[in-house]
Amino acid sequence: MAGDSRHSERAERAAVAALTDSFVAGLCEWIRIPSIGVEPTHHVDVRRSAEWLAKELQQDGWPEVEIWGDGPTLPAVFACWPAADPQAPTVLVYGHHDVQPVDPVERWEHPPFEPVISGDEIRGRGASDDKGQVAMHLLAVKAHLAATGQNAPSVTVKLFVEGEEESGSPHLRKLLEDHRNRLGCDLVVFTDTALHQRDAPTITTGQRGVLGAEITFTGGTDDVHSGRAGGAIPNPATALAKLIAALHDDDNRIQLEGFYDDVREPSTKEREDYAALPFDEREWLARNGGGAQETSGETGYSTFERIWVRPTAEVNGISSGYTGPGLKTIIPASATAKISFRLVPDQHPHKVKDQLERFVAQHTPEGIRAEVSLRGEGVPPYAISPDDPANDAVRTAMELAFDQPVRFARAGGSGPAAVLQQFLGVPLVYLGATLPDDRVHAPNERVVVPLLLKGAEAAAHLWRMLAEADIAKRLSR
Amino acid sequence: MAGDSRHSERAERAAVAALTDSFVAGLCEWIRIPSIGVEPTHHVDVRRSAEWLAKELQQDGWPEVEIWGDGPTLPAVFACWPAADPQAPTVLVYGHHDVQPVDPVERWEHPPFEPVISGDEIRGRGASDDKGQVAMHLLAVKAHLAATGQNAPSVTVKLFVEGEEESGSPHLRKLLEDHRNRLGCDLVVFTDTALHQRDAPTITTGQRGVLGAEITFTGGTDDVHSGRAGGAIPNPATALAKLIAALHDDDNRIQLEGFYDDVREPSTKEREDYAALPFDEREWLARNGGGAQETSGETGYSTFERIWVRPTAEVNGISSGYTGPGLKTIIPASATAKISFRLVPDQHPHKVKDQLERFVAQHTPEGIRAEVSLRGEGVPPYAISPDDPANDAVRTAMELAFDQPVRFARAGGSGPAAVLQQFLGVPLVYLGATLPDDRVHAPNERVVVPLLLKGAEAAAHLWRMLAEADIAKRLSR
Numbered sequence: 040m041a042g043d044s045r046h047s048e049r050a051e052r053a054a055v056a057a058l059t060d061s062f063v064a065g066l067c068e069w070i071r072i073p074s075i076g077v078e079p080t081h082h083v084d085v086r087r088s089a090e091w092l093a094k095e096l097q098q099d100g101w102p103e104v105e106i107w108g109d110g111p112t113l114p115a116v117f118a119c120w121p122a123a124d125p126q127a128p129t130v131l132v133y134g135h136h137d138v139q140p141v142d143p144v145e146r147w148e149h150p151p152f153e154p155v156i157s158g159d160e161i162r163g164r165g166a167s168d169d170k171g172q173v174a175m176h177l178l179a180v181k182a183h184l185a186a187t188g189q190n191a192p193s194v195t196v197k198l199f200v201e202g203e204e205e206s207g208s209p210h211l212r213k214l215l216e217d218h219r220n221r222l223g224c225d226l227v228v229f230t231d232t233a234l235h236q237r238d239a240p241t242i243t244t245g246q247r248g249v250l251g252a253e254i255t256f257t258g259g260t261d262d263v264h265s266g267r268a269g270g271a272i273p274n275p276a277t278a279l280a281k282l283i284a285a286l287h288d289d290d291n292r293i294q295l296e297g298f299y300d301d302v303r304e305p306s307t308k309e310r311e312d313y314a315a316l317p318f319d320e321r322e323w324l325a326r327n328g329g330g331a332q333e334t335s336g337e338t339g340y341s342t343f344e345r346i347w348v349r350p351t352a353e354v355n356g357i358s359s360g361y362t363g364p365g366l367k368t369i370i371p372a373s374a375t376a377k378i379s380f381r382l383v384p385d386q387h388p389h390k391v392k393d394q395l396e397r398f399v400a401q402h403t404p405e406g407i408r409a410e411v412s413l414r415g416e417g418v419p420p421y422a423i424s425p426d427d428p429a430n431d432a433v434r435t436a437m438e439l440a441f442d443q444p445v446r447f448a449r450a451g452g453s454g455p456a457a458v459l460q461q462f463l464g465v466p467l468v469y470l471g472a473t474l475p476d477d478r479v480h481a482p483n484e485r486v487v488v489p490l491l492l493k494g495a496e497a498a499a500h501l502w503r504m505l506a507e508a509d510i511a512k513r514l515s516r
Numbered sequence: 517m518a519g520d521s522r523h524s525e526r527a528e529r530a531a532v533a534a535l536t537d538s539f540v541a542g543l544c545e546w547i548r549i550p551s552i553g554v555e556p557t558h559h560v561d562v563r564r565s566a567e568w569l570a571k572e573l574q575q576d577g578w579p580e581v582e583i584w585g586d587g588p589t590l591p592a593v594f595a596c597w598p599a600a601d602p603q604a605p606t607v608l609v610y611g612h613h614d615v616q617p618v619d620p621v622e623r624w625e626h627p628p629f630e631p632v633i634s635g636d637e638i639r640g641r642g643a644s645d646d647k648g649q650v651a652m653h654l655l656a657v658k659a660h661l662a663a664t665g666q667n668a669p670s671v672t673v674k675l676f677v678e679g680e681e682e683s684g685s686p687h688l689r690k691l692l693e694d695h696r697n698r699l700g701c702d703l704v705v706f707t708d709t710a711l712h713q714r715d716a717p718t719i720t721t722g723q724r725g726v727l728g729a730e731i732t733f734t735g736g737t738d739d740v741h742s743g744r745a746g747g748a749i750p751n752p753a754t755a756l757a758k759l760i761a762a763l764h765d766d767d768n769r770i771q772l773e774g775f776y777d778d779v780r781e782p783s784t785k786e787r788e789d790y791a792a793l794p795f796d797e798r799e800w801l802a803r804n805g806g807g808a809q810e811t812s813g814e815t816g817y818s819t820f821e822r823i824w825v826r827p828t829a830e831v832n833g834i835s836s837g838y839t840g841p842g843l844k845t846i847i848p849a850s851a852t853a854k855i856s857f858r859l860v861p862d863q864h865p866h867k868v869k870d871q872l873e874r875f876v877a878q879h880t881p882e883g884i885r886a887e888v889s890l891r892g893e894g895v896p897p898y899a900i901s902p903d904d905p906a907n908d909a910v911r912t913a914m915e916l917a918f919d920q921p922v923r924f925a926r927a928g929g930s931g932p933a934a935v936l937q938q939f940l941g942v943p944l945v946y947l948g949a950t951l952p953d954d955r956v957h958a959p960n961e962r963v964v965v966p967l968l969l970k971g972a973e974a975a976a977h978l979w980r981m982l983a984e985a986d987i988a989k990r991l992s993r
Contacts, residue, residue, distance in 0.1 A: 247743065249743075249845060251843035251845065253843075258806070258808045258809070259801075259805055259806035259807035259808035259809070260806060260807035261806040261807060262806060263804070263805060263806035263808070264929070264957065265828070265830045265832065265856060265858060265928075266724065266726075266858065266927070266928045266929025266930060267804045267823070267928055267929065267952070268804050268805045268806070268808070268823060268928070269823065269828045269830045269856075269858050269928060270768075270813045270814065270822040270823055270826055270827075270828035270830075270858065270928075271805070271811050271812070271813045271819045271822040271823045272801070272805045272806070272808040272810075272811060272812060272813075273808060273809075273810070273812045274830055274831055276760070276831035276832075276833070276834050276853075277760060277761075277763070277764065277830075277831050279757075280756075280757040280758075280759075280760035280761045280831065280834070281757075281760075281761040283753070283754060283757035283758075283761075284754075284757045284758040284760075284761035284762075285761075286754070287754065291747075324736075324749070327740070327744045327745050328736055328740060328745045328748070328749045329735070329736035329737060329738040329739060329740035329745070329749070329847070329849055330736035330737035330738060330849075331735045331736035331740070331745070331749040331750060331883060332735070332736070332750075332882075332883045332884075332885070333749075333750070333882060333883040334748050334749060334883075335748070335749060335750045335881070335882065335883050336747045336748045336749075337747065342748045345747040345748040346744070346745060346746065346747055346748045349747055350747075351742070351746045351747035353742045353746045353747075353751055353754075353845070353847055354751055354753035354754050354757065354836070354837065354848070355742065355753075355837050355838055355843065355844055355845055355846050355847075355848070356753070356836055356837030356838040356839045356844070356846075356848065357753050357757070357834045357835065357836045357837065357839070357851065358834065358835055358836075358839035359831070359833055359834045359835075360831065360832050360833030360834065360854070361832050361833040361854060362833045362834070362835040362852070362854070365891060366728035366730075366832065366854060366856060366891040367832055367833070367854075368726060368728065368830070368832055368856045369832050369833075370806070370830055370832075371831070371832070371833065372806060372807075374834065375839070376753075377837070377838060377839070377843060377844075379742060379746075379843060379845045381742060381743065381746050381747065404812075405809075405810060405812065406808060406809045406810040406811075406812055407809075408809070414842060414843040450743070451742075451743045451744055451745070451746060451747075452741065452743025452744065453743060475744070480741065
């Protein structure tokens with residue numbers, strides 16, 4: 040395989056290089072469409088974005104292009120380019136074309152929807168998350184065809200680009216069910232994750248799940264002057280603080296009963312891979328930790344383990360009583376905390392929900408009424424073994440493109456990977472080429488173009504390699 | 517003395533009755549002036565209120581009437597009516613003429629500054645707190661003169677009515693110092709407290725102090741997406757919750773080191789007095805507890821003890837991170853709690869401040885920066901023994917006016933009593949005749965006129981009795 044690969048490597052790289060200018064121009068055109076899915080005034084732009092993508096796919100020669108979703112479901116784009124060989128495997132690429140809001144807009148150096156090319160970067164909302172990576176896969180298919188001289192890809196490539204990812208994919212299951220007969224595949228390639236860093240390319244092997252809850256403790260019906268009743272009635276803010284304090288022990292282990300029962304420990308190999316990644320604490324804190332002074336977390340785990348393979352319970356917000364200027368000596372009538380749990384395989388959001396409700400009941404003192412409201416049903420975690428044959432193929436493809444060893448890592452955030460994987464019943468691998476410091480969800484989002492080109496080259500290698508008999512056989516078909 | 521008192525009782529009561537109509541008319545006129553001291557747009561009304569009071573005193577025949585305060589100090593009214601006998605004791609009556617804001621104004625049944633007489637109540641802002649009780653003392657002096665047939669009171673009466681009480685009396689010490697030579701007295705009568713209930717009249721013997729603080733825990737400079745760093749950096753909201761949780765032990769004892777060292781236990785007699793007061797838990801919770809479901813507090817103390825003679829630490833407000841609708845999975849950059857301590861004799865606000873700062877330092881985890889900001893220097897607590905000879909005189913005067921036994925109680929709130937007592941170096945007693953459910957600081961404030969009349973009668977008795985040789989001698993002169 041090494042000889043073939045070396046030959047193809049040149050061909051794919053040359054094809055990508057030849058297509059670069061039109062790739063950049065197209066991506067910039069797409070970024071100009073402000074497809075902010077969470078803002079209803081921009082729903083018309085989400086539709087325009089889907090239409091732009093559909094037209095682009097048709098121009099590229101994709102034989103089947105459809106726009107899905109109506110009514111409450113923001114438009115998703117589906118496309119399929121069947122392989123010449125009907126026995127070839129089918130790969131479904133998942134991405135999204137909705138983008139994050141732009142607030143605080145005054146902190147953007149350029150208008151967010153007027154993309155600017157600066158050095159080797161494109162700056163603009165959606166450049167990295169996720170239009171850049173979807174465009175990267177369009178480029179990959181074109182480069183694959185150019186490099187192989189074929190007029191159809193070596194594998195059947197399906198593309199599914201949803202418009203509601205930044206809204207938490209509320210209609211994803213329904214979309215999948217409505218179009219079950221179009222989505223059959225042997226492998227999902229999920230393209231919405233980043234490399235560890237520019238000089239340390241990685242392949243993501245999992246994302247954490249998430250479950251968000253709001254807990255409200257109520258004492259009376261009104262705030263009370265603390266001179267009248269202070270010391271003689273329950274204070275819901277104090278009670279809620281005691282509940283939050285009880286969430287973690289001194290080793291930062293989460294105290295929900297049974298919380299760790301389903302947690303899968305990372306393999307020795309995974310821990311070794313994480314330990315081998317470059318890590319500078321100060322730099323990591325500045326880039327990822329919001330300027331925090333130091334790392335801290337569960338005893339016995341490294342920073343990467345804490346954010347990738349260990350579950351968390353984070354207070355996202357608290358509000359109670361008087362919070363304006365100066366002092367108001369009241370006992371608040373109620374106190375509310377928003378708490379979210381990041382989950383890891385094989386935890387289930389619905390089990391954690393039950394554990395949380397029990398924990399709250401156990402920590403509700405006399406005289407306080409507790410209410411727990413969940414934000415949806417949560418997002419399940421997902422992980423695939425680095426040893427999975429599909430990951431082998433991705434690693435080989437990535438190493439060909441990046442000309443250096445590529446390690447495995449995970450992502451601390453959450454996405455619909457588990458939903459896709461469970462619904463489709465096939466392995467799901469990640470192929471991403473953006474960076475953690477692309478300022479996604481923040482002002483001045485950017486993407487590094489040479490990394491997208493390498494990602495496209497890797498995907499082009501992957502399409503070719505997946506058609507090779509031995510890898511196809513090692514996949515589930 | 518019993519014979520003399522019975523005779524005088526009739527005379528003072530008749531005099532008060534004869535003066536009632538003009539008393540009610542005058543009080544209503546005063547309430548019409550919206551002297552909201554905390555609202556700068558109403559500072560002109562605080563001055564009008566002072567001028568109204570000064571003019572009223574002059575019309576009543578007080579020989580010395582002055583308005584104090586200029587620049588940042590809102591106007592206070594001082595008046596003095598010397599006794600004919602230069603050896604007679606001097607009594608200084610303290611009250612205030614500024615009133616609370618009226619928000620939420622839409623919950624008032626009548627406009628707050630258009631007083632309405634409803635049954636035996638006057639309704640309007642300031643009717644109870646504190647214009648009604650200051651007017652009660654003007655009435656008392658008139659009734660005393662009418663009952664005794666004198667043209668000067670039996671004791672020298674000084675009146676000091678400040679305009680900044682609802683603002684926390686920020687310039688009180690300066691006012692006292694600027695006018696030290698005018699304020700000499702043998703006893704302070706503080707008139708800004710309530711009876712326990714209408715059918716259970718009480719004499720207040722102390723008020724708690726208060727110290728307010730704001731504690732801010734800061735992690736990084738920005739909120740961080742919990743997918744990026746959740747589990748690996750300190751969460752200031754969790755850390756602050758742990759600090760708050762550590763404030764009280766399971767018996768609701770406050771855990772600041774040394775906090776109870778200066779706390780004076782109530783005497784057996786005081787505890788017996790409190791236990792003898794009518795108490796219905798459900799009713800008390802509804803009226804004083806903001807509709808709380810049940811009482812709770814420091815183990816080993818009754819509700820009255822908890823609010824009168826025991827110190828507290830109350831969370832008044834907490835804010836951190838995202839508190840809008842839905843979920844935002846962030847680790848907040850910071851978390852802030854407002855905490856106030858009610859203090860009892862002989863605690864000192866400055867000592868508690870030091871104890872709090874040490875406690876915060878002890879409970880600030882690695883990676884978190886703590887900031888403690890105090891709201892002013894705090895208000896010291898004050899209490900006088902029920903056995904003090906001045907209190908004996910007040911009790912006798914009150915029992916004559918109310919025709920029933922009068923017990924001792926305390927107030928859970930705070931006021932400038934300790935500042936006055938410490939500055940003037942003489943005993944301070946309380947003479948109040950309003951009710952805890954007068955809705956002071958709330959919409960639809962009211963005062964019960966017959967109680968003010970009884971309070972005026974009691975004060976008139978007190979002026980006469982304090983001139984009697986044995987009580988004067990038992991006071992500090």
